[in-house]
Amino acid sequence: MADRQRPGDPLDPDAAISVRGLVKRYGDFTAVDGLDLDIRRGEIFALLGPNGAGKTTTVEICEGYRARDAGEVRVLGEDPADGTRAWKARLGIVLQSGSGDSQLTVRELVSAQASYYADPRDVDEVLALVGLTEKAGVRGRSLSGGQRRRLDVALGIVGRPTLLFLDEPTTGFDPEARRQFWSLIRSLRELGTTMLLTTHYLDEAEALADRVGVIAGGRLVEVAVPSALGGRETAPAVVSWSEGGARRSEATATPTAFVAGLAARFPGEVPDLAVARPTLEDVYLQMIGDAR
Amino acid sequence: MMTTTATPLPPLASVYRSRVSVELKEFFRQRESVVFTLLLPVLLLVVFGAVLDFDLGDGVSFTQYFMAGIIAAGILGASLQNMAINIATERSDGTLKHLAGTPMPRSAYFVGKIAQVLAVTLASVVVLLLIGVVFYGVDLPSGADWLTFAWVTVLGAAACTLLGIAISSIAKNGRSASATVTPFALLLQFISGVFFQFSEIPTWMQTFASIFPLKWMAQGLRSVFLPDALAADEPAGSWELGRVALVLGIWCVLGLVLCVRTFRWQDR
Numbered sequence: 001m002a003d004r005q006r007p008g009d010p011l012d013p014d015a016a017i018s019v020r021g022l023v024k025r026y027g028d029f030t031a032v033d034g035l036d037l038d039i040r041r042g043e044i045f046a047l048l049g050p051n052g053a054g055k056t057t058t059v060e061i062c063e064g065y066r067a068r069d070a071g072e073v074r075v076l077g078e079d080p081a082d083g084t085r086a087w088k089a090r091l092g093i094v095l096q097s098g099s100g101d102s103q104l105t106v107r108e109l110v111s112a113q114a115s116y117y118a119d120p121r122d123v124d125e126v127l128a129l130v131g132l133t134e135k136a137g138v139r140g141r142s143l144s145g146g147q148r149r150r151l152d153v154a155l156g157i158v159g160r161p162t163l164l165f166l167d168e169p170t171t172g173f174d175p176e177a178r179r180q181f182w183s184l185i186r187s188l189r190e191l192g193t194t195m196l197l198t199t200h201y202l203d204e205a206e207a208l209a210d211r212v213g214v215i216a217g218g219r220l221v222e223v224a225v226p227s228a229l230g231g232r233e234t235a236p237a238v239v240s241w242s243e244g245g246a247r248r249s250e251a252t253a254t255p256t257a258f259v260a261g262l263a264a265r266f267p268g269e270v271p272d273l274a275v276a277r278p279t280l281e282d283v284y285l286q287m288i289g290d291a292r
Numbered sequence: 293m294m295t296t297t298a299t300p301l302p303p304l305a306s307v308y309r310s311r312v313s314v315e316l317k318e319f320f321r322q323r324e325s326v327v328f329t330l331l332l333p334v335l336l337l338v339v340f341g342a343v344l345d346f347d348l349g350d351g352v353s354f355t356q357y358f359m360a361g362i363i364a365a366g367i368l369g370a371s372l373q374n375m376a377i378n379i380a381t382e383r384s385d386g387t388l389k390h391l392a393g394t395p396m397p398r399s400a401y402f403v404g405k406i407a408q409v410l411a412v413t414l415a416s417v418v419v420l421l422l423i424g425v426v427f428y429g430v431d432l433p434s435g436a437d438w439l440t441f442a443w444v445t446v447l448g449a450a451a452c453t454l455l456g457i458a459i460s461s462i463a464k465n466g467r468s469a470s471a472t473v474t475p476f477a478l479l480l481q482f483i484s485g486v487f488f489q490f491s492e493i494p495t496w497m498q499t500f501a502s503i504f505p506l507k508w509m510a511q512g513l514r515s516v517f518l519p520d521a522l523a524a525d526e527p528a529g530s531w532e533l534g535r536v537a538l539v540l541g542i543w544c545v546l547g548l549v550l551c552v553r554t555f556r557w558q559d560r
Binding site: 090 | 309386389
């Protein structure tokens with residue numbers, strides 16, 4: 001909880017990404033409105049937020065694609081507005097829009113991308129990591145949606161990035177493809193890559209992220225580990241059971257004691273007993289609702 | 293602490309080589325672009341060569357005249373049309389944005405495109421010459437004419453490439469670029485002395501055509517393929533090679549200024 005940055009805090013020189021008071025306007029519309037954020041080295045940070053909340057704008061300013069109107073930004077110690085080639089060589093970027101149609105084969109595309117870096121990863125190793133070894137000879141434009149996304153990730157990591165941006169990497173994936181993708185991201189974490197992930201899927205953020213930030217209305221409204229977001233871990237639990245043919249439920253701060261009481265009242269098992277904490281989705285919807 | 297040691301970058305020459313290889317593969321593997329850019333002029337040469345083989349005087353057939361025009365049109369297709377459509381497509385499908393996020397030196401992108409235009413231009417010229425000579429008895433240029441052939445081709449391709457890159461920035465995507473550029477190129481071909489003799493076209497159309505590079509490319513190439521006696525048939529009474537170089541040179545400068553001012557690495 002103490003991880004929120006405030007406008008007055010100095011930029012964190014050790015952070016992979018450090019942002020203070022970021023503002024971006026498009027005409028009359030303020031897309032990012034005084035955003036503060038620190039992303040630590042080596043962590044997976046998930047940025048959540050509804051469409052139009054300023055997620056992609058924030059990420060694209062950090063990637064060097066967009067100019068900001070106010071605020072300070074340091075990515076790997078440099079201002080993205082300078083965008084030197086040496087700085088870009090330490091980033092990997094997986095854009096929402098992907099990397100285009102191509103007549104080149106998967107191997108040729110990854111090799112071409114590798115040629116932009118002085119010390120790239122081995123192309124076959126990268127193909128194996130993203131699970132495209134069998135598609136190495138297939139042209140980029142002939143890949144399925146999920147395979148294309150994996151190709152985008154291959155292009156993002158072949159340069160051995162210190163920091164990897166993943167903008168909605170699994171949109172349009174079936175559940176199995178998403179699970180495979182998650183294990184890919186976890187193996188990248190083991191290689192020490194810092195990752196900034198934006199996603200619409202709360203289960204994805206919960207499964208992958210070390211910390212989650214919620215953007216609403218152009219501001220970061222909360223940063224926390226997924227299990228603690230929105231005071232989830234201390235929120236009242238809801239105990240529910242069946243009694244006299246009806247479904248009963250009780251919100252309580254002391255679920256253990258309450259269940260013990262129930263157990264004493266029933267001779268055997270408590271019928272249909274369940275104890276639930278608010279899900280990440282519950283607290284998330286609450287938060288973005290409050291910010292509106 | 294953040295390490296601030298400079299990240300090494302690969303030598304420029306190796307990135308250039310890599311981009312040239314990418315661009316050549318992208319073009320020659322795409323059936324549509326090969327058919328559209330390389331085979332269309334060939335088809336036109338075959339049809340027009342067979343139908344319009346009348347005598348222009350001095351025993352010179354129209355095919356010899358058409359040879360100059362269709363090569364100029366081939367260069368236009370390989371450079372202006374190809375670049376306008378190709379780069380507009382790469383801008384709208386995210387290819388350009390992706391590249392801008394890598395440490396690739398931006399010059400490498402343009403080096404790759406120039407190599408693509410040169411390769412396609414060369415392929416187009418060679419195929420057209422071959423068919424002209426083998427099937428229609430076209431006389432190859434001789435001596436100093438080859439030199440004129442070379443500079444008109446290179447200068448014309450350069451002007452049209454730059455213009456094509458500039459046009460790509462106006463188009464929303466490849467399809468809209470194609471819808472704008474293709475009819476315009478066809479119009480220019482009709483009034484610039486490709487399909488008809490330039491001297492037979494109404495003066496006001498000649499004046500309009502004279503604004504654009506194609507007319508001058510075709511005229512420069514006619515000096516290569518036609519005997520000097522036929523220069524008298526030109527509206528100016530000569531090949532005007534100095535003016536050809538001047539107009540194409542001005543288009544190069546203008547095209548370059550437009551490119552620098554309008555080129556974008558991402559969609560708005």
